[in-house]
Amino acid sequence: MARWDGPLKKIDDYRWEIPREYKSGMRVPGLIYASEDMLDSIREEQAAEQVVNVAFLPGIVGHSLAMPDIHWGYGFPIGGVAATRVEDGVVSPGGVGYDINCGVRLLRTNLREHEVRPKIEELLSQLFINVPSGLGSTGKIKVGKKEMDEVLTGGGRWAVKRGFGTDGDLEVTEEGGSLKGADPDKVSVKAKERGSPQSGTLGSGNHFVEVQVVGEIYEQATAQAMGIEDVGQVLLLIHTGSRGLGHQVCDDYIRTLREAMQRYGIEVPDRELACAPVKSAEGRDYLAAMACAANYAWANRQCITHWSRECFTRVFGLSLRQIGLEMVYDVAHNIAKIESYEIDGKKLSLCVHRKGATRAFPANHPSIPARYKEIGQPVLIPGDMGRYSFVAVGTERAVKESFGSVCHGAGRKMSRHAAKRGVRDADVARDLAARGILAKSASRGGLAEEASEAYKDVAEVVEVCHQAGLCRKVVKTYPMGVVKG
Amino acid sequence: MKKFDVVEHTADIGIVAYGADLREAFANAAYGMFSLMADLEQVREETSRYIEAEAGDRESLVVSWLNELLYMFDVERIILKRFDVLELTNTRLKADAYGEKVDASRHELKSGVKAATYHMLKVSEDNGRCSIRVIFDV
Numbered sequence: 001m002a003r004w005d006g007p008l009k010k011i012d013d014y015r016w017e018i019p020r021e022y023k024s025g026m027r028v029p030g031l032i033y034a035s036e037d038m039l040d041s042i043r044e045e046q047a048a049e050q051v052v053n054v055a056f057l058p059g060i061v062g063h064s065l066a067m068p069d070i071h072w073g074y075g076f077p078i079g080g081v082a083a084t085r086v087e088d089g090v091v092s093p094g095g096v097g098y099d100i101n102c103g104v105r106l107l108r109t110n111l112r113e114h115e116v117r118p119k120i121e122e123l124l125s126q127l128f129i130n131v132p133s134g135l136g137s138t139g140k141i142k143v144g145k146k147e148m149d150e151v152l153t154g155g156g157r158w159a160v161k162r163g164f165g166t167d168g169d170l171e172v173t174e175e176g177g178s179l180k181g182a183d184p185d186k187v188s189v190k191a192k193e194r195g196s197p198q199s200g201t202l203g204s205g206n207h208f209v210e211v212q213v214v215g216e217i218y219e220q221a222t223a224q225a226m227g228i229e230d231v232g233q234v235l236l237l238i239h240t241g242s243r244g245l246g247h248q249v250c251d252d253y254i255r256t257l258r259e260a261m262q263r264y265g266i267e268v269p270d271r272e273l274a275c276a277p278v279k280s281a282e283g284r285d286y287l288a289a290m291a292c293a294a295n296y297a298w299a300n301r302q303c304i305t306h307w308s309r310e311c312f313t314r315v316f317g318l319s320l321r322q323i324g325l326e327m328v329y330d331v332a333h334n335i336a337k338i339e340s341y342e343i344d345g346k347k348l349s350l351c352v353h354r355k356g357a358t359r360a361f362p363a364n365h366p367s368i369p370a371r372y373k374e375i376g377q378p379v380l381i382p383g384d385m386g387r388y389s390f391v392a393v394g395t396e397r398a399v400k401e402s403f404g405s406v407c408h409g410a411g412r413k414m415s416r417h418a419a420k421r422g423v424r425d426a427d428v429a430r431d432l433a434a435r436g437i438l439a440k441s442a443s444r445g446g447l448a449e450e451a452s453e454a455y456k457d458v459a460e461v462v463e464v465c466h467q468a469g470l471c472r473k474v475v476k477t478y479p480m481g482v483v484k485g
Numbered sequence: 486m487k488k489f490d491v492v493e494h495t496a497d498i499g500i501v502a503y504g505a506d507l508r509e510a511f512a513n514a515a516y517g518m519f520s521l522m523a524d525l526e527q528v529r530e531e532t533s534r535y536i537e538a539e540a541g542d543r544e545s546l547v548v549s550w551l552n553e554l555l556y557m558f559d560v561e562r563i564i565l566k567r568f569d570v571l572e573l574t575n576t577r578l579k580a581d582a583y584g585e586k587v588d589a590s591r592h593e594l595k596s597g598v599k600a601a602t603y604h605m606l607k608v609s610e611d612n613g614r615c616s617i618r619v620i621f622d623v
Contacts, residue, residue: 025567047495071495071496072494072495072496073496073604074602074603074604074620074622075495075603075604078496097622098600098602098622099599099622134594135522135523135594135595135596135597136558136562136587136594138562149605161525190556193559193560194556194559194560197560197562197600198559204594204596205597205599205623228591244555247555247599248552248556250600251548255540255545255549258541258545259541270604271603272602272603272604286494329556405499412495412496413495414493442594443594443597444524444593444594444595444596445595445596446596449596461582
């Protein structure tokens with residue numbers, strides 16, 4: 001693959017700018033958050049050129065941004081953030097991706113490592129049986145046509161109404177688990193047909209349910225506010241999205257917007273960047289359909305949360321009250337949101353695209369739960385299954401600079417296929433077991449594709465965001481057991 | 486002749502499918518995609534489906550065709566392994582596809598494909614050898 005040799009102007013140790021002069025047509029400069037050590041691997045592929053392409057989008061403000069977990073995507077880079085003016089800018093489904101509202105949810109328990117370790121095998125088996133996973137996996141709940149509309153408008157709220165979880169869960173879910181503006185009529189019949197059998201499923205690929213243990217606490221009081229008290233405490237992390245429904249919504253609207261784009265006379269350098277004015281009928285329809293898919297994903301994570309709780313109570317023979325498993329937070333990392341920011345002294349309504357980037361709002365921000373007003377929004381950053389994950393909090397600086405966004409994970413450094421070459425699931429499982437991590441996957445090749453070697457070190461990625469002031473590290477966790485899709 | 490090769494892409498997987506003509510290349514692209522989802526040796530031809538796809542141009546038709554098949558997999562849980570492209574123009578495709586419903590006791594599913602994308606999409610015809618390159622979001 002061709003190396004990217006464009007200009008990266010050093011702003012400081014963690015900020016690298018691609019000047020507007022690099023290519024005529026860029027409306028804003030690009031900005032990549034990275035350490036100097038990361039630049040070489042970033043240049044190995046064309047992800048930086050994708051940062052440049054995104055800078056062409058009409059109405060884009062500030063910078064076309066990329067987080068340190070940047071890697072080559074389709075249209076937008078993974079780790080890309082772009083904000084466009086609602087007034088005269090565009091919305092692009094490629095800035096959200098196929099897995100709309102792919103996101104992560106963290107739960108805390110009252111259990112300690114020494115209590116869970118002897119039962120980890122049984123716990124994983126239970127999770128494996130009770131959380132449907134794998135390619136095209138179908139769910140335990142039947143959602144009919146009419147009820148599907150309730151899922152799409154209600155999201156997490158629908159799930160709680162059906163008995164999956166509590167109102168308390170919704171309070172600590174981004175958007176309360178229910179994004180406004182969702183209109184099921186804007187979601188195709190095909191998308192609903194795909195979503196119907198898959199409600200409440202994990203899916204495949206990099207999706208997982210992971211039992212973790214707290215390894216390090218950087219800010220005791222902040223962690224405490226999240227219900228994380230000490231090293232050795234057991235947590236649960238769930239990572240999944242909107243399944244076939246979201247993929248179909250994205251595919252449908254890339255088609256629609258590609259046609260619309262010609263009518264609006266918009267030119268972009270890559271057709272995966274299909275877009276339409278936010279205020280156009282096509283743009284509004286996409287956002288209404290995207291909100292439906294986002295809600296479907298929150299319903300999905302809510303159902304999985306409920307079944308995970310059942311597994312814990314069964315395995316430990318304790319009440320849910322004794323076990324805990326209260327939610328810390330749930331955050332999307334593939335989504336477009338209408339948010340308001342101050343740009344050059346003026347308050348502007350912006351469409352913030354986060355494609356493999358996590359919202360990271362600071363303390364006292366109006367959009368975060370009352371519980372977190374003093375500490376800021378929890379930011380959940382999973383690493384690969386063999387190493388560690390992080391919990392951080394958002395900062396003022398993120399709001400000023402990156403439209404309240406930070407990284408979303410480790411970021412891949414080699415193709416799944418390459419990672420798979422010569423590596424077998426059994427080898428990966430054995431290697432993990434030797435380090436005290438039990439792993440199960442519903443898919444052949446599921447472990448090999450997700451081996452640590454395929455990912456950057458998430459600690460380095462988070463460190464860049466921390467040092468750049470976009471978030472503050474709060475907790476580091478280690479995996480004990482993981483169910484992969 | 487080889488039906489397809491796998492191409493590398495950081496986060497995702499792509500294929501280049503080959504054919505003596507475009508019809509064969511479209512058929513092999515579908516075969517290549519299902520190969521990423523299951524071991525097709527284990528799949529029998531027990532049922533068939535008639536499929537139509539439409540798009541604005543030849544490249545987009547590849548995406549429409551493959552995503553139509555993914556839709557069918559999600560909704561009907563059918564793994565398809567043989568494809569007869571009956572009719573093909575730059576904007577329209579009609580095909581019969583053969584395979585069977587997923588049977589967990591016999592089929593080992595891999596981690597699969599979310600969607601066929603427009604990224605690096607390329608259809609080429611050169612001296613009686615056609616190829617289609619397509620990258621999947623996985």
